[in-house]
Amino acid sequence: MTGAHRLGTALVLMTLWPAACTRATAPATSSPSPSPPPASTLPSVASELPGSLLILDDTGSLLTTRPDGSDPVFLAVASPGTLDVTQAAWSPDGTRVAWAQIDARDGTQVSRVVTSAPGGGTYGQTEVPFVPFYLSWDPTSSRVAFLGNRGQGVGLGLVDGADGPAPAARSLDRGSPYYFAWAPTGDRLLVHVGGDRLEELDLQGAVETVDAEPGVFQAPAWTPDGSTLLYVRRGAGLNQRIVALHRERDRIREVSEVEGAAFLVVSPDGRQVAFQALGPDEIDLYDRSLPEHATDVGVRIVDLETGRRREVSDEVAAAWYWSPDGSRLAVLEPVYDGNGPILFRWRVWDGERTFLTPTFVPSLSLLQDTTPFFSQYAQSWSMWSPDGAAFAFPVDLPGSPNTILVQPSAPDARPYAIGHGTFVAWSPV
Numbered sequence: 001m002t003g004a005h006r007l008g009t010a011l012v013l014m015t016l017w018p019a020a021c022t023r024a025t026a027p028a029t030s031s032p033s034p035s036p037p038p039a040s041t042l043p044s045v046a047s048e049l050p051g052s053l054l055i056l057d058d059t060g061s062l063l064t065t066r067p068d069g070s071d072p073v074f075l076a077v078a079s080p081g082t083l084d085v086t087q088a089a090w091s092p093d094g095t096r097v098a099w100a101q102i103d104a105r106d107g108t109q110v111s112r113v114v115t116s117a118p119g120g121g122t123y124g125q126t127e128v129p130f131v132p133f134y135l136s137w138d139p140t141s142s143r144v145a146f147l148g149n150r151g152q153g154v155g156l157g158l159v160d161g162a163d164g165p166a167p168a169a170r171s172l173d174r175g176s177p178y179y180f181a182w183a184p185t186g187d188r189l190l191v192h193v194g195g196d197r198l199e200e201l202d203l204q205g206a207v208e209t210v211d212a213e214p215g216v217f218q219a220p221a222w223t224p225d226g227s228t229l230l231y232v233r234r235g236a237g238l239n240q241r242i243v244a245l246h247r248e249r250d251r252i253r254e255v256s257e258v259e260g261a262a263f264l265v266v267s268p269d270g271r272q273v274a275f276q277a278l279g280p281d282e283i284d285l286y287d288r289s290l291p292e293h294a295t296d297v298g299v300r301i302v303d304l305e306t307g308r309r310r311e312v313s314d315e316v317a318a319a320w321y322w323s324p325d326g327s328r329l330a331v332l333e334p335v336y337d338g339n340g341p342i343l344f345r346w347r348v349w350d351g352e353r354t355f356l357t358p359t360f361v362p363s364l365s366l367l368q369d370t371t372p373f374f375s376q377y378a379q380s381w382s383m384w385s386p387d388g389a390a391f392a393f394p395v396d397l398p399g400s401p402n403t404i405l406v407q408p409s410a411p412d413a414r415p416y417a418i419g420h421g422t423f424v425a426w427s428p429v
Contacts, residue, residue, distance in 0.1 A: 056423040069418030091141035100132035136380035138186035179219040223270035267326035319374035323388035355411040363394035365422040
């Protein structure tokens with residue numbers, strides 16, 4: 001495992017506790033390989049999966065393909081240093097794709113957000129005031145919010161008319177770190193900024209405080225009906241509470257008490273929340289005493305209606321993503337026995353049981369760009385097929401870095417490779 005991979009792995013779990021992991025040193029390792037290797041030929045299910053894949057290939061170009069990698073359509077052809085694509089996202093209705101690009105073809109550097117149909121054509125583009133590193137369509141598929149470095153912090157910008165030929169961009173807010181969730185109506189955002197701002201922000205920049213004492217967490221969330229906000233409230237010491245705030249009734253209900261930094265993702269149907277809490281000790285994957293003191297890690301799920309609580313795993317998780325219908329959860333777990341290199345695997349939960357995928361080496365992009373901020377990406381990006389039958393992700397295979405694998409969501413099913421890329425997102429439909 002390369003030094004960059006080790007750095008990325010540490011970053012995954014140190015995002016909320018920046019000073020927690022200063023004492024341990026990552027062990028020197030050799031380059032591991034996944035076991036067993038992916039299938040060498042495409043299984044029959046590959047041609048039966050619905051939707052399309054949006055891929056940033058290993059040259060930096062953006063394209064869409066069928067789920068088996070066939071019928072590629074290039075939306076943007078990169079030329080490193082001249083035309084670079086930095087981020088991409090599907091609209092919720094699946095009719096548009098948005099991406100951020102840096103264009104220096106005329107000798108001056110210009111940042112833009114570009115949109116098009118998945119099959120190309122009907123392009124729209126607008127210059128943006130800073131380079132986006134994250135894009136998120138609103139639920140109406142008509143606007144795109146974006147984050148990017150702005151001065152000494154992070155800027156929030158908005159592209160209006162993103163579903164048409166003449167989009168227009170503007171700055172909306174700033175702060176650092178910055179996380180947000182679109183309201184289901186698309187007319188406001190719930191923002192968590194720095195350590196003390198949890199607010200509703202409308203599209204003109206007006207704010208309303210939601211909670212003056214937000215806890216240590218990343219992205220907040222709305223339920224799909226827009227009635228309830230999910231976030232973390234501060235407690236004494238490391239104690240915190242995941243809460244559900246009913247906006248109309250102005251009532252706060254405790255979902256779970258947690259100890260440490262909290263990560264939460266609400267299921268797409270709004271019925272369940274999957275969460276994990278990590279204290280400073282649990283974050284250090286390179287501490288060889290981890291199995292002894294990591295006694296309360298792992299992903300838990302709470303039913304928001306009944307309060308029923310279930311345990312998906314008792315292992316440290318780096319990220320987790322719901323299938324579109326909320327019936328399955330894919331949990332990304334580091335695998336480390338205290339001696340060899342750190343590999344990863346997916347633990348897939350179907351509501352009752354789990355199965356484990358073969359271990360693999362994540363691509364550097366997955367490890368450093370997406371996973372550390374997964375609770376934010378979970379609201380704008382899906383690795384799952386629309387029917388939940390499979391999911392896609394980029395890995396580094398021996399001699400073949402940045403390979404896109406598709407993993408069927410069935411026990412004992414082997415993943416298979418469909419091409420090369422650093423980023424992949426499955427269409428909503």
